[in-house]
Amino acid sequence: MPLPLYLLAVAVFAMGTSEFMLAGLLPNIASDLDVTVGTTGMLTSAFAIGMIVGAPLMAGLARNWPGRSSLLRFVLVFMAAHVVGAATSSFPVLMVTRVVAALAYAGFLAVALTTATTLVSPDKKGRALAVLLSGTTVATVAGVPGGSVLGTLFGWRATFWAVAALCLPAAIGIVKGIPTRRVQKVAAGRPALRSELAQLKRPRLLLIMLLGAMVNAATFAGFTFLAPVVTDTAGLGELWISVALVLFGAGSFAGVTVAGRLSDQHPGPVIAVGGPLLFIGWPALAVLADKPAALLALVFVQGALSFALGGTLITRVLYEAAAAPTMAGAYATAALNVGAAVGPLIAATTLGTAAGNLGPLWASGLLVLVALLVAFPLRGVIAAGRSSEVVQ
Template identity: 90%
Template structure:
């Protein structure tokens, strides 16, 4: 894999830390800004909504911009938003900061996903995606738990300042590692924007986007509200939240790494194995959540299965969107974040039910079930390797 691909992953690490870090900070934010934990959880959905809107919007705007300049601009905007978020004492202002940061991340990820596929041979998109998403999974292993510890010791604002600081080496990596003339998002010589947007009418593309969104909704439903399960249900101390996040992140890194080697040729096998296991795992986690050893073991397993299945489906989005070379990354980003927006909202609604803190885990299981019910009758489409259709 080429070096510039790993440098892009460094930037994704900084941004992914911010995307996931609220899972360990919600109780602190809720207390400091005088809102409920459920209300604080909407910050995750606000970030996801910003990415849903921002992915196609920013990718469309950046079609004719130099790749390095657009990537650098998005990182700098992301940095500025975290400085503002760290300084605010208003929850609505923090929501606005999260949306604005999401727009910048969406633009960056959409351009980076497209750029990544131009750096490797056409049949290595899954491997390239695995390297890029390793930035996100490493964020869940190191960045998010580290942010949780930092938040526990110094308050949630310190974590926002830390993310802003992480953006600085990311900017250096982009400037030094992405050649100005080699990687461009120019649409010159390629299909028109209208033609690329028309790809969204293709049933195969819409199917894999829907499945990717549903699986990611399940992931975020359980992950966002993991902290109360660790402390209240399992009865562990606050620092064990970081341990659980490390385990989830380690599992996700393992899952996306293994799936990255299989997703190009054997997507049907990855989905057929990880999907049913994931369906069993979320209810099992809910039932065994009061047993710390079982809880922590299942958190690792669910991280691995969630990212193995999710990354495979997103790889399929890139294949099915081959007729949209500058917009394919935005379609994959939008699919991921439709799920990231819906999942926490559904999960938050379960907190006031009889199952309480375990509601999000049951919601995750239900979402995986929906995805599998949709996928089963269309498994022939998903099981295909590279898309062989001629772009419409």
């Protein structure tokens, strides 16, 4: 894989760390800014909404910019939002910075997904996507726990400053490493925006986007509420929350790496094998959650299966949206973040039921089951190889 892909992954690492880091910082932010923890939780929702809206909006705006300039602008805006967020003492201002950061991240990811496919041969989109998304998985392994420790030792603002600092090498890498000629070549022959948006009328593209969103919803439903399962159900100390998150992130990295190897040529086996295993895994995790060894092992497995299946489906989005070269990344980003926003909301409704802390895990299993039931009658279409890249 070309070096520029890894430079893009560095930026995704910084941005992915910011997306997930608030889970360990909300109490400190609430205390410092004199608001409730529940109110502070709106920062997470604001970021998710900004990602959903920002993916198509920012990708459309960036159509008239050279690819490298678009990526650089989004990184600099993202960095500026964190500088302001780190310095402010106003919760409304902090809320605005989260929305701005999400818009920048969504725009960056949408353009980066499209740019990544221009850096490799047409039959390696899955591998390129795996490298790019490895930035997110590494963020869950190292960035989020590291940010939590930094926030505990030096205050939540230090974490915001650290994310801003991570943007500097990412920006330099974009300037030095991302070529302009290939992106400009794509831009020169691109279709009109109306034509690209018309691709959303294609049932097959919408189906795969829906399935990708549902799998990601299941992932975030279980991941978001993992902490009380570790401490209350398994009876482990708070330190083990970070261990569980690291294991989930390590599994995610393994899963997205495998998907990158297989999703271009062999998406069918990944979906056919990974889907049922992922469905079985969530209820198994709920049933065995009171056994620490089983819990930690299954957290790793579910991270791997979630990202292997989700990464494969998102790769299929890029293939199906091949006739929308500047918006394909936005469609993939929107599908991911619809799932990220909806999953925790569904999971939260289960906390007040008899299932208690285990409710989100059962909800994850149900979401995967629904996705499998939707996908099964159309499995041949969904599992199509590179031939599906040809627009019908």
